[in-house]
Amino acid sequence: MDDYLKYRFGTDVEINLKEKDFVSIIGNMNDLLIYTLLFGHKKCNIFVGDKEVTYKNSYEIRKRVSFVLYQHLDIFVGETVKDEIAFGLESLALKKDDITNLIQSESRLFKLDELLERDPNSLGSSDKVKMKILSSMIVKPKIIILDNVISELDYNDKLLVFDILNEFCKNGGIVINFTNDIEDTLFGDKIIVIYDKKVICEGKTISVLNEDKILKRLGLGLPFIVDLNKYFMDYGIIDKYQLTNEKLVGALWKK
Amino acid sequence: MEEIEFNNVTFIINEKTPLEKTILNDVSFKMEKGKIYSFLGASNSGKTAIADLINALIVPTYGSVKIGNFINDGRRIKNVNKLRFDTGYVFKNPYDMFFNKTVKQEIAFGMKYFNYKVKKKSLRINDALKLVGLDESYLKLNPLRLTLVDAKKVALACTLIYNPSILILDEFTNGLNYSDKQDLLHLLKLLKNKYNKTIILLSKDTSFCYEIADYFYLMHLTKIVKEGSREILHDEELLKSINLEVPKIVSFVNVCKKKKHDIDYYTNIHDLIKGVYRDVF
Amino acid sequence: MYSRNSFGSYYPIDSIIHRLNPILKIFNFILTIGIIIFAKSLEINVFLLLFVLLLMMLSYVPSKYYLNTFWSLRYIYILIAFICAFFNTTLTTCMTYIIKLITLVEYINILAFTTSPSENIYGIERLLQPINFFFLPLSKYAFKINSVLRYYPLFLTVQYKTFKACASRGIDYYNTNILKRISIFTKIQGNIRRLTSFKNGQIMFASVLRLFHDRRKRSNYRTNKIGFYDLFFTLFHLVLIYAILVERGIL
Structure with a gap:
């Protein structure tokens, strides 16, 4: 199978991802990587599908890649939870009935169906993260990128969200989880360790976690x-x- | 600052409107000086409200809160700034605490207003940064553009610079990696043993708190369900019913005990391994 | 004190005013601005004020929220009275000005409490579409107009959070006397404005990440078709405009 996401930063950092991959990326370069994925960079070449990420086709790229960022957990584009979730669907100009049906079915999956008419500022942090993940998944992207948000979830919600993300992967999507918590890497298939602008190790979860000396020296733990x-x-x-x-x-x- | 006491505290917001919500319902407890306390609970269980009440940022609807010689029960508190000066409170979202242009202005913010005359102000600021593990190069940066981990450390430095006797950390370990958590453990032990501070941790991270705290309060929805020392975290069903993760060491030792191998409940992984090794051979 | 959860202007409840079509709401608002500017006599302004009070009652939002704004402008009413006394105008003109101010502020309040931002954007975009001869990016302008309308609640939220952060470090805005309040406010004002524009920029960026496009049409899942109440309220505005034209002698 061909690679769907090809990412090159300078000469040393190279990430290739196929469909149905669930990757956890750990290290100290997470913020720089997310910045380049959002805005592009001089030294970066990124290919999503067959399109290159440039300023001109950013709308097409954003249809395929959606982000859940920690800095945006308190930023809301709507005044109710339902508005917040429906924003992406309204931007795609879906009809009124389609939007309401889709929101009803998906929010039942995420157990948000009783909170739809509330003010998003009054939700707890676990529900806020679920709402953000739902509003990014509902536009059916190909790649979902999570930036350090899993640690805000309660325990039961964490298991629920990982089940949903695994389901998403099986249907042909890619999930990239930038995290600092090494325990979350057990839920994914692959790990990539990027430290100081170099890829230190890459591969299946257990084989990377086998390299305990490297991980402990970098301060990442096991x-x-x-x-x-x-x-x-x-x-x-x-x-x-x-x-x-x-x-x-x-x-x-x-x- | 001496004890902290909550007496039948109830806190309701938006009273007598359709958006009424009870955040705390009849909460009472007593805390002593010089220990590490930990409030564990899922989100929406009212932990942040307890921190706000101790810092007198909000006023209880019913009941009263006593912090040392100050009483917070709805009436105006005299010299409330003295209370706030002595309790260092790090918000859940560190970016909420920042409103200045540079990190240096942020850390040195209250010094003018408190008439905090320190001869070598810059030295004190550098000391505060060193305590949390940052260096002088952070002083000129814009605090809103920092990464999450750096922002948390700067927020902690902002509170430690006044040398408060009570330190409240609201969900501080979310998003920290292993080495930062170990540094935090060392820092908290230093603050407790050498400087005799009272530390209050509000968190969902049961494994971290199990290692360091002396006394635990379990919260669910709006009440305190159970309080006690480490033994209350050995009850797996209770923790699962209030949506908390069982500490990893506890779940391992529980499985050992089920299969009738006698292992104690250790607090860190090295002691656990020695204990298992002794029992296997 | 520092326990308010949100300054969000939208009050989520089901009422007649909430169900009105946003295109006609914004059209009526433009008519109202015209009425407030051009009406001279006291009677027309009083009619408008009574109409606005009727809308406030029909919207089922607790009157506490409306009275909040009314009370916070108390110094401005006194200022207007002083200015009118300075220019030796009659009592009726002074009252007309005060009634105009109250009507304008409460009308904006009603719009803010009963229209969600996505409806606002939809309404502005659809209203401007028939006159878009130059194929300008309407969605972008609608979004910017909406963010200007929502600037004041956002400013209040940021100000509240900043005062809470200041208070936790020892400088309490709500607990000091008025002189110290003025000094705190002036010193931190620049920071609050900077933070508000930063937050506005972040809201714009977050909506771009959710596939907001400058030129594409949007749909809206909330809007209802034009019904009896829409036409009735629009008719009332048109009647008031007719009354102004008669008063000025044009008709």
């Missing part, structure tokens, strides 16, 4: 379960990764 597994593997108690508590306990006390 998820709790993977850390435990690593220590016990070093002491020789277990052979391979056991990623749930039950399996790990079973493997530890087998001997």
Whole structure:
């Protein structure tokens, strides 16, 4: 399959993503990467599908790539939650009935259907993030980019949102999750570590988390379960990764 | 500053309109000096309102709040600036705290108004930045253009510069990575042990608070459901029913105990590994 | 004190005024501005004020919100009275001016409480479309007009948040005497204005990220078709304009 998103920054940073990828990007360059994806940069070449990201075709690119930014969590374009969600659909000039039906069905998925007539300033932070993710997903983009917003969700909402994003990926979308919390990387398929304008490692989740020395030296840490597994593997108690508590306990006390 | 006491506090906004909402319902507790307290709860459970009440930014609808010698119950508080001077409050969204053009003006903001005569003002500002892990190059930047992690650190420096005796951190660990969290742990332990400050953490991050706090309050919707020391976080069903994540160490040890291996509830990962190693062999 | 959650002007409730078509609302507002500028006699202004009071009652928004603006302008009424006394005008002209001010402010309030911003943008764009001979980017202008109309509530929100941030560091605006209030306000004024324009820019950028385009037509999921009440209210405005023309002797 061809790559859908091709990203080049300078000579060292190169990211290629195919459809159905769920990527977590960690490191200290997250903000710079998001800035280049939003506005473009002199040293950057970005291809989305077959179109290059320039100032002139920014409308076409924004139809395919939608962002959920932390700085915009308190910025609302409408005065009710329903207005906020419907803004994108109104910009696409859909009809009135289509908009209301779509909002009803999608907000039931996200469990926002009782909050539709409220003022968005009065919502809790977890509901605000869900509303922002819903309003970005409802225009059916190809790529969704999340900037450090997952840590604001409650625990049950986090599992719900990750289920919905996995569903989105299976239907041919790409999800890019810029995060600082290493525990969230367990929910995705791939990890890319970008530090000081270089790609340090890239690959499937478990193989990147296997490189614990690099991650600890960069200050990124490891998820709790993977850390435990690593220590016990070093002491020789277990052979391979056991990623749930039950399996790990079973493997530890087998001997 | 001595104790903090909440007596049957209820807080309702937009009373007698269709948009009425109860934020806190009959909350009472007592806090002592010099410990680290932690309020754990999902969003919309009223944690920020407790911080606002301690800082006297809002007034309770019923009940009263006592902070040291100050009483906040609806009447006008004399010398309320003295209270605010002594409680450092970092907002949930650090960009809400910024309104000056440069970081230096931001950190040095209240010094003029408090007649805070310090001989070497710039030295004090640099000390505050060093405590949170930033250097002098941040002084000329526009605070609204900082990244999230830097903004949180600058907001913390703004409050630490007055040397308050109560420090309130509202959801500070959201979005911090592993090394920043370890630095924060060291800083909080230093503030508690060496300077004897009272620290109040409002958070959803149960793993972080489990490691450092002495006393916990669990909040759900508008009430305090349970309070106590670390043992209350060992009850998985309670935490799941109020939409909180179980601390990772606790869930691992609970699984061990279910399969009848005797492991204690340690607070950090190194002690846990030593304990497991001892039990396996 | 610092417990207000939102200064959002839109009050989400279902009433007759909320269901009116936004194109006619904005058209009526333009007619009202004409009436306020050109009406001289006291009777026409009083009729307009009574009509506005009727609209306020029909909109089901609690009167507390309307009285807030009425009360906050109390110093301006005294100022107008002084200016009229200085120029030796009669009592009736002084009252006409005060009634004109109240009508204008409360009419803007009614529009703000009962029309959501997306309806506003839709209404302005559709109203200007028939006269768009130069194919100008109407959506962009409609959005900018809307952000100008929403500037004052945004300014109040930013001011409130700034005062809360100041208060948490020890300088309390709402708890000091008036001299200190003036000094705080003047010192922080420039910062608040800068923050408001920054926030306005961010709102514009957020809407661009949601596929807002300068030249494309938008739809609106809220609007209702033109009904009996729309025509009745427009008729009332046209009757008042007829009365002004008769009064001035043109008809």
